[in-house]
Amino acid sequence: MRGKPKRPFFAPDDLNDPALTRLIFRLGMPAVAGLSINAVHHTINMVFVGMIGSHEIAAITVVLPILMMIGAIGEGLGVGVATAVGRALGAADPQRANVTASTFVVLAIPLGLVLTVGILAFKRELLFLFGASEAILPLAEHYLSIVAFSVTLTMLQILSDFIAISEGNTRFSMWTLMGCFALNIILDPILIFGFGFGLAGAAMATILSQVAALGAYALYFRKQVGTLHLAARFAAWRADVLKPALFIGLPTTLTSMLSSISFAVLFSFAGFYRGDSGIAGVGIAMRVLTLGMLPIIGLSLGGQAVLSFAWGARNPARLLGASSTLLKLTSGFAVLYGSAAVLLRYPIATIFTDDAEIAKIAALTIIVTHIPFIFFGARQILVVLLQAQGRARLAGAISVAQNGYFLLPLLFILPHWFGFDGVLASLFLAPALTALMSLAILALTLRQLRGHSPSIPITSFNKNVSERAS
Template identity: 40%
Template sequence: MQKRNQHLDLLDPNLRSLLPRLAIPSVVGLSILALQQLLNAIFVGALGAQAIAAVSMTMPIVVLVAAAGEGIGIGAASLISRHLGAGNEFEAGRGASTALALAAPIGVIMTVGLLLGVRGTFIALGASPTILPIALNYATTLLLGSTLMLLNIVSGFIVRAEGNTRFSMWVMLGAFMLNTVLDPVLIFLLDLGVRGAALATLLSQIAAISLYIAYFSRRRGLVLIRMSQASLRVDRIRELAFIGAPATMTSVLSALAGMFLCGAAARFGDEFIAAVGIAVRILTIGALPITGFCIGSQAVLGFGWGARDFARVLKVTKFMLSITVALSIAYSTAVVVFVQPLVRLFSDNDKVIDIAVPTCIVFHLFFGLYGIQSVMTTVLQSLGRVRLSAVVSLARQGYLFIPAVLSLPVISGFSGVLVSQAIAELGAGMIALFVMFRQFAELRRGDRHIQPGSESAP
């Protein structure tokens, strides 16, 4: 009973109480991650425009590493929550064990591949001779923790799928506090520069995975993690990968989009790379709490779907939309109003500031639609609607953004870089709205026509 009391009742009918209790720890956790990125950028920014430009060029590679973890984690979370909803804890534990068994070797393979290709990647992105050595110092140290990053991401999804979002919050809070202490010590006191920032992140990853290992080994969760029950059968791996594939592709495209964005900005000089990097960081800071709210609510969606309670799924979705849309509109408005002081947190270079201010404004013009995109992606992933999930999730940084950022800067210079982001944000929001109304109609039909115990689904 003591173990299970750590987890919230996913059948609680009071959604106004249940969802915030589930989601707020995830929001806090990912907000802490955003704050960690902010502090890292501020510390690195004190080293000069070249340093922050170098770190900005590394971010797409980090996103690429996280893509694999998010795909495995989302696939595992969807399976876990739906199996728990159907009352099958054994299969939930098997799915979690399989996810962790896959994450470790994938992390090792990615680490080796990325370390071998990192120099060529930076050169292809247009890194100048002043930026290249700084970027290599940062990336080679940070990429050593790729496997730890994957395991941390997957472990967090497993714990949240059980309904224990508070534990993942405390893990991220502990990692953040450690990183905050280590950053100034390693960067300035020990004079390690950007390598010190990367080392601080690496050490915080080690601390986080240690906490997750203790959680699983002491059986604090609802699902039992045992490597002996991990199933590496092709059909099981395919099921897990199929659900997580859109999330992985979204993150991969996000990494590619970041690379193309840096490459487009690199044509105009180091200051433009730094300015775009600042704008992307501010955009990410706003996106992470919204994503956190959706991740925290995912367990209720999957649990309701597994229990064939379509009315509950619809009600949860509407509540999520009301919160995330309000947050995204409020954040974009605040950025536009306070853009000058926000940008000055990252750089005191006047040229960088002059470029970053309009860049931030344009990047946030249609950010109010991000709440709809995030909710619909989460809903479709939770229900196992892979194809529709891909249509929504791949739009913003994939099939809308990449063609635009590759073509428009050639036609209209740096203005084309800015317009590319605005077009992608607006188009992705419209697509998410269309899918949302379609999904609402299907859930209503399912609630009317599907009887309890039926194997069919809308």
């Protein structure tokens, strides 16, 4: 008898696999590894920059919100496309999935070019807006002038990652990010110190690694390694193709945009009360926080493919089972990471800098940001669950809460009364209030899902959920 045919290493996973927990691990762990590698990549990049000087750390810190805004647009498009593609695959409509993915990949190119031109035209104004001081402005301006040319590459890479994940191929996404990371780490010391490019070398290393990653994705889609077939001729500029993805993705983009604005205000207040040391110290703490957030986001990305597929396949029981599993995994990690960061705050801070003042500020900021972090997993799973259901308004309202209608008002009130302590209090209260709201809505959403057994017609289930969402 012949054995079961060997599954190709980079073949997508079966999103209809009845072994749900195993499927989530197969999809989620490569996504966790990939985004964790990406976080480590940026962290090590910051360590190399820190070897140049504290002004260089402050320079890339004020550029960070601008890059986050670019990433926000790509992430919004990616989330919208991935959700639409997942639902189409779940509904056994691969042609619609191909058209949706192809349309947005083509759209990313002119969009990225327009953004590049805008950044180059207003780079000085943007840097002042995001808190650059006269001392670090030349460094930040030079760095931004180079990374502006990577905007289109960033958009395409983010979209490619989301599309591969949406068809159940988190493994390819992981290995691509690993290759990108390895190349960047090799190029960083060569370009920064070997060729003496300094801060510009860090930007050039990032761009070259992105080019390599996109080359890998070009081969992936050209050879049709996955189930999707992307081609420019499939692009369709119709409302029924654009609207579903944009409707889901827009709240994600707005959320990340608000995060960028909040970071700009945050760094401005940190610089006002503690100077460049305040900017660098808060920047280090936020980098450490991101290092913990990305694994949770990675696991939720892998799980989102399962959730969207289950919704498209009209299977509420599977949707509930996947959500519960994801909630346990992400919440467990959040508790462990947040606790470890608080306990090891000083050793962590000194990895990035040998300046005692910056390390002290970073360690204190790590405490106030990582205590409420233990609830981040619940908030993230609630958002992806609502996105999979197409409940964009509620998902958006939860997404914008922390950095929108909580953090920004707090930053404009508390520092006025308490100085830098008010900045730290704002960083604690915003995620804490978001956690309380998210836990309440998550409990209600899961109860709604439990109230619908698999025997209830999905049309009734969809109608009920839509009525409650509106």
